[in-house]
Amino acid sequence: xxxxxxxxxxxxxxxxxxxxxxxxxxxxxxxxxxxxxxxxxxxxxxxxxxxxxxxxxxxxxxxxxxxxxxxxxxxxxxxxxxxxxxxxxxxxxxxxxxxxxxxxxxxxxxxxxxxxxxxxxxxxxxxxxxxxxxxxxxxxxxxxxxxxxxxxxxxxxxxxxxxxxxxxxxxxxxxxxxxxxxxxxxxxxxxxxxxxxxxxxxxxxxxxxxxxxxxxxxxxxxxxxxxxxxxxxxxxxxxxxxxxxxxxxxxxxxxxxxxxxxxxxxxxxxxxxxxxxxxxxxxxxxxxxxxxxxxxxxxxxxxxxxxxxxxxxxxxxxxxxxxxxxxxxxxxxxxxxxxxxxxxxxxxxxxxxxxxxxxxxxxxxxxxxxxxxxxxxxxxxxxxxxxxxxxxxxxxxxxxxxxxxxxxxxxxxxxxxxxxxxxxxxxxxxxxxxxxxxxxxxxxxxxxxxxxxxxxxxxxxxxxxxxxxxxxxxxxxxx
Amino acid sequence: xxxxxxxxxxxxxxxxxxxxxxxxxxxxxxxxxxxxxxxxxxxxxxxxxxxxxxxxxxxxxxxxxxxxxxxxxxxxxxxxxxxxxxxxxxxxxxxxxxxxxxxxxxxxxxxxxxxxxxxxxxxxxxxxxxxxxxxxxxxxxxxxxxxxxxxxxxxxxxxxxxxxxxxxxxxxxxxxxxxxxxxxxxxxxxxxxxxxxxxxxxxxxxxxxxxxxxxxxxxxxxxxxxxxxxxxxxxxxxxxxxxxxxxxxxxxxxxxxxxxxxxxxxxxxxxxxxxxxxxxxxxxxxxxxxxxxxxxxxxxxxxxxxxxxxxxxxxxxxxxxxxxxxxxxxxxxxxxxxxxxxxxxxxxxxxxxxxxxxxxxxxxxxxxxxxxxxxxxxxxxxxxxxxxxxxxxxxxxxxxxxxxxxxxxxx
Numbered sequence: 001x002x003x004x005x006x007x008x009x010x011x012x013x014x015x016x017x018x019x020x021x022x023x024x025x026x027x028x029x030x031x032x033x034x035x036x037x038x039x040x041x042x043x044x045x046x047x048x049x050x051x052x053x054x055x056x057x058x059x060x061x062x063x064x065x066x067x068x069x070x071x072x073x074x075x076x077x078x079x080x081x082x083x084x085x086x087x088x089x090x091x092x093x094x095x096x097x098x099x100x101x102x103x104x105x106x107x108x109x110x111x112x113x114x115x116x117x118x119x120x121x122x123x124x125x126x127x128x129x130x131x132x133x134x135x136x137x138x139x140x141x142x143x144x145x146x147x148x149x150x151x152x153x154x155x156x157x158x159x160x161x162x163x164x165x166x167x168x169x170x171x172x173x174x175x176x177x178x179x180x181x182x183x184x185x186x187x188x189x190x191x192x193x194x195x196x197x198x199x200x201x202x203x204x205x206x207x208x209x210x211x212x213x214x215x216x217x218x219x220x221x222x223x224x225x226x227x228x229x230x231x232x233x234x235x236x237x238x239x240x241x242x243x244x245x246x247x248x249x250x251x252x253x254x255x256x257x258x259x260x261x262x263x264x265x266x267x268x269x270x271x272x273x274x275x276x277x278x279x280x281x282x283x284x285x286x287x288x289x290x291x292x293x294x295x296x297x298x299x300x301x302x303x304x305x306x307x308x309x310x311x312x313x314x315x316x317x318x319x320x321x322x323x324x325x326x327x328x329x330x331x332x333x334x335x336x337x338x339x340x341x342x343x344x345x346x347x348x349x350x351x352x353x354x355x356x357x358x359x360x361x362x363x364x365x366x367x368x369x370x371x372x373x374x375x376x377x378x379x380x381x382x383x384x385x386x387x388x389x390x391x392x393x394x395x396x397x398x399x400x401x402x403x404x405x406x407x408x409x410x411x412x413x414x415x416x417x418x419x420x421x422x423x424x425x426x427x428x429x430x431x432x433x434x435x436x437x438x439x440x441x442x443x444x445x446x447x448x449x450x451x452x453x454x455x456x457x458x459x460x461x462x463x464x465x466x467x468x469x470x471x472x473x474x475x476x477x478x479x
Numbered sequence: 480x481x482x483x484x485x486x487x488x489x490x491x492x493x494x495x496x497x498x499x500x501x502x503x504x505x506x507x508x509x510x511x512x513x514x515x516x517x518x519x520x521x522x523x524x525x526x527x528x529x530x531x532x533x534x535x536x537x538x539x540x541x542x543x544x545x546x547x548x549x550x551x552x553x554x555x556x557x558x559x560x561x562x563x564x565x566x567x568x569x570x571x572x573x574x575x576x577x578x579x580x581x582x583x584x585x586x587x588x589x590x591x592x593x594x595x596x597x598x599x600x601x602x603x604x605x606x607x608x609x610x611x612x613x614x615x616x617x618x619x620x621x622x623x624x625x626x627x628x629x630x631x632x633x634x635x636x637x638x639x640x641x642x643x644x645x646x647x648x649x650x651x652x653x654x655x656x657x658x659x660x661x662x663x664x665x666x667x668x669x670x671x672x673x674x675x676x677x678x679x680x681x682x683x684x685x686x687x688x689x690x691x692x693x694x695x696x697x698x699x700x701x702x703x704x705x706x707x708x709x710x711x712x713x714x715x716x717x718x719x720x721x722x723x724x725x726x727x728x729x730x731x732x733x734x735x736x737x738x739x740x741x742x743x744x745x746x747x748x749x750x751x752x753x754x755x756x757x758x759x760x761x762x763x764x765x766x767x768x769x770x771x772x773x774x775x776x777x778x779x780x781x782x783x784x785x786x787x788x789x790x791x792x793x794x795x796x797x798x799x800x801x802x803x804x805x806x807x808x809x810x811x812x813x814x815x816x817x818x819x820x821x822x823x824x825x826x827x828x829x830x831x832x833x834x835x836x837x838x839x840x841x842x843x844x845x846x847x848x849x850x851x852x853x854x855x856x857x858x859x860x861x862x863x864x865x866x867x868x869x870x871x872x873x874x875x876x877x878x879x880x881x882x883x884x885x886x887x888x889x890x
Contacts, residue, residue: 096838097838098845099846124584125585126583159520159522160520162513162514163516198579200486208494210497211531211533216533220533241531255743257745257746261562267549299655302672303668327728368776371730373727
C-alpha cells in the first residue's frame with residue numbers, strides 16, 4: 001500500500017507528479033490511498049513515497065480534464081482520476097466515449113469546477129482598501145467558493161487587473177497580488193473591509209436596471225444561486241425588489257396616459273433641418289427613388305440602388321437589378337457581374353465613366369438561404385412598377401442609344417418578353433423613340449457551366465458591346 | 480431645479496436603458512492587461528456578473544448618455560412626448576462610472592446608448608468621445624458596445640467601429656409599416672443602409688493590403704439588432720422572416736426579440752399588456768433552430784397556426800410531431816442533420832453521439848450520460864435496449880409534453 005498526501009497549494013502539479021510516477025511503475029489504483037493534507041493517516045497505509053517513474057504518455061484531453069477536475073471538493077477526486085488513468089493506459093480511445101460511466105463522472109466534476117471558476121470570475125466583489133488617488137490602487141474581496149477554485153482562477157484576475165493590487169481572501173486558499181507578483185496563502189478568516197462609495201452606486205444601478213414587469217425569479221436563481229448572495233452587496237435588495245414588483249407593474253398599467261410636455265413642439269422643430277440628412281444628392285428624382293414603396297421589394301432590400309454617370313451621357317446601359325454587393329454599397333455594377341461588364345467594356349474601349357449605368361429594377365430581390373442571399377428574378381409586376389423610374393431617368397438623360405442587358409432590362413425597355421438569345425445584337429424601339437440594343441446579361445457569362453457555351457456567350461457579349469460603342473460614336477481605343 | 484447628483488442621474492439613465500435586451504460581452508478579440516499598462520481583459524466568452532429578479536443578466540453597465548430625445552416613438556419611455564425626468568451624463572461621468580465599476584469586478588464593460596439630442600451627428604460624436612476617452616486615456620481593454628444612431632455620419636460610425644467591440648442599430652419593429660406607425664421619425668430604409676455600411680466596413684477590415692498588413696479590426700464582436708414584439712400585430716412568421724433576412728443581409732451576430740413591456744408614462748397609442756414572455760422565448764428557440772440546426776424558415780412556419788408558434792411546446796417538438804413519418808431514428812446510424820432534428824438533442828449531444836459511435840454501439844443509458852433530454856427524445860429514437868414502439872405514433876404524444884389544460888377563473 002502507498003499513501004499520498006497532496007498539499008493544498010499546487011495540488012494539480014503534485015497530483016500529476018505522483019500519478020506519473022505510479023503509472024510508470026505500474027502501481028494499480030487499489031494499492032494507493034490518496035488524501036489531501038487534511039486527511040488522517042490511514043491505519044493500513046504505508047508511508048512510502050511514490051516510486052521513481054519513467055516517461056508515460058496519456059491523451060492530451062485527459063491532462064486538460066484532470067487539471068480542472070483535481071480542484072473539485074470531493075475527497076475521492078484523486079483516486080477517481082487515477083483509476084480512470086489506469087484504465088486509459090490500455091484503451092486510450094476511452095477519452096472519446098461519452099457514454100462511459102467513469103468518464104461521465106469525471107466530466108461532471110470537471111464541469112462543476114469550471115462552473116465554480118466561472119461564478120468566481122463573476123461574483124467576486126472588490127472593495128477599495130487603499131486611497132482612491134494613490135498611484136497604484138488597492139482592492140480586497142472576501143469570497144466563499146464551493147470547490148478549490150482560487151488557485152486555477154487567480155490568473156484570470158492577473159490578466160484583468162494588473163495595474164492595481166488586489167487580494168481575494170477565502171476560507172480555503174487566498175490569492176494575493178502585490179506589485180505585479182501573485183502569491184497564495186492559506187487559512188484566512190473573514191476580514192472587516194472598509195465601506196466603499198462605489199458600492200452605493202452599484203446598488204442604485206442594480207435596482208434601476210430591473211424591469212418589474214417581467215419578474216422571473218427562477219431564472220435569476222438558477223444562474224445566481226443563493227449561496228453566493230451573502231458576499232454580494234446588491235443581493236440584499238432582492239427580496240424587497242421581488243415583493244414590490246407586482247405593485248409597480250400594476251401601477252404602470254393603471255396610470256392614465258399623460259399630456260405631452262410643453263417643450264415637445266419646440267424640440268421637434270429642431271429636427272426639421274436634419275430630416276433629409278441622409279437622402280444623398282439633393283435631386284428630386286434620386287430622392288424619390290430612394291423613398292420608393294411602389295412594390296413590396298423595398299421592405300427587404302437595404303436600399304434602392306440609383307443610376308450613376310454623367311447627366312449628358314450619350315449612351316445608357318440598363319442591367320437587371322442590383323445584386324448582393326450593389327444592395328449593400330448602394331452603387332450599381334460593383335458585384336461580380338459588374339466586374340465582368342467593366343473588364344469587357346474596357347477591352348472594347350468603352351469608357352465606363354462616359355456612360356450612364358442603371359438597373360431596370362432598383363431594389364434587390366432575394367431569398368435568404370442560411371447566411372447567404374440568393375438572387376431572384378424580378379417578376380413582371382415589379383418590372384412594371386420600376387419602369388416608372390427607369391423612364392424618368394431616360395427622360396432626364398436623353399441618351400442616343402440604350403444597351404439592354406438581359407431579359408428583364410429588355411422587357412422593361414421594349415415591352416417585349418420573348419426569349420433574349422435570338423434578339424441579341426438587334427436594335428429595337430424603346431421609350432421616347434430611343435433605340436435599344438439588346439444583349440445578354442453579364443451574370444449569364446458567370447452562370448453557364450459548359451465551356452463551349454460560355455465561350456460563345458462571351459464572344460457574343462463582346463461583339464454587342466463593341467457594336468454599342470461604335471453606334472454611340474465612341475471610337476474604340478486601340479490597345 | 481437643483482443639480483442632479485451622480486446617483487440620481489445613474490438611477491434615471493439606467494432605468495431608461497433597461498428596455499434594450501442585449502447584454503452580451505462575448506465573441507470579441509482576446510486581449511488582456513498582463514503588461515500592467517492598462518485595465519481589463521476580454522477572453523472571448525462573456526461573463527454575467529449579476530442577475531436581477533427579471534432573470535436578465537448584468538454583464539455590462541447599460542446606460543443612456545442622455546434620455547432627452549427629439550423622436551416620438553410610441554413604445555419608448557424616452558420619447559419627446561413622455562413626462563419622465565430627464566438627465567444627462569457628462570463624458571467624464573460615464574468614463575468614471577465604467578472604470579470604477581470595472582475595478583470592483585461588477586461589470587465586463589460598457590453598453591452605451593442614447594436619446595437623440597440636437598442632431599444625430601452631435602449625439603453620435605459625444606458617444607464616440609466617451610469610447611475614445613475610455614480606450615486612449617484610461618487604456619481600458621474591457622468590452623464596449625455602442626448603440627449607433629442610424630442617421631449619423633459615416634465617419635463617426637467608422638470611428639465607433641474601431642473603438643467598440645460591438646455596434647448595434649435597432650430595427651425596432653418587425654415591419655416597415657409598423658415602424659412608420661409607431662416611430663414616425665425613424666426610416667426603415669435608413670436603418671438598413673446603416674447596417675449595410677457597418678457590414679461593409681467590417682468586411683473591408685478583413686482584407687489584407689498588398690503588403691500583407693491587416694487594417695485595424697472593425698467591431699470585432701460584430702453587430703446586432705433588436706425588435707420589439709407584441710406591440711404591433713405582426714405574427715411570428717413575419718418576425719422570423721425579417722430576422723432571417725437581417726442575418727443573411729448584414730451578417731448580424733444576434734437579433735434580439737424584446738417582448739413589449741409596459742413603461743411608466745405610456746403613450747395612448749399602444750395598449751399596455753403583460754409582456755408576452757413565452758412568445759419571446761419561443762422566438763428565440765426558433766431563431767436558434769434557423770441558425771444552428773439547419774432548419775429552413777418555411778419548415779418552422781409550416782407547422783404554426785396562422786403563422787404563430789405554438790406557445791405550449793417548443794418549435795422543434797412541433798416540427799417533429801408534424802413529421803412523425805421520419806421518426807424513430809436509429810441513433811447508431813442516423814446522419815448529423817437528422818439527429819439535430821430530434822427534440823431533446825442539442826448540438827453538443829449530437830456531436831458526442833457522432834464521436835462515441837465510431838467506437839461502439841450506443842445504448843439508451845449512454846444517451847442520458849451524454850446530456851440528451853430523454854424524456855423528450857425517447858419517443859423519436861431507437862438505441863441499444865430501447866425502441867419507442869407505438870409511442871411515436873400515439874395520439875396523445877403531444878399531450879405528454881404540453882402543460883396540462885388550465886381551468887379559467889370565473890371572475
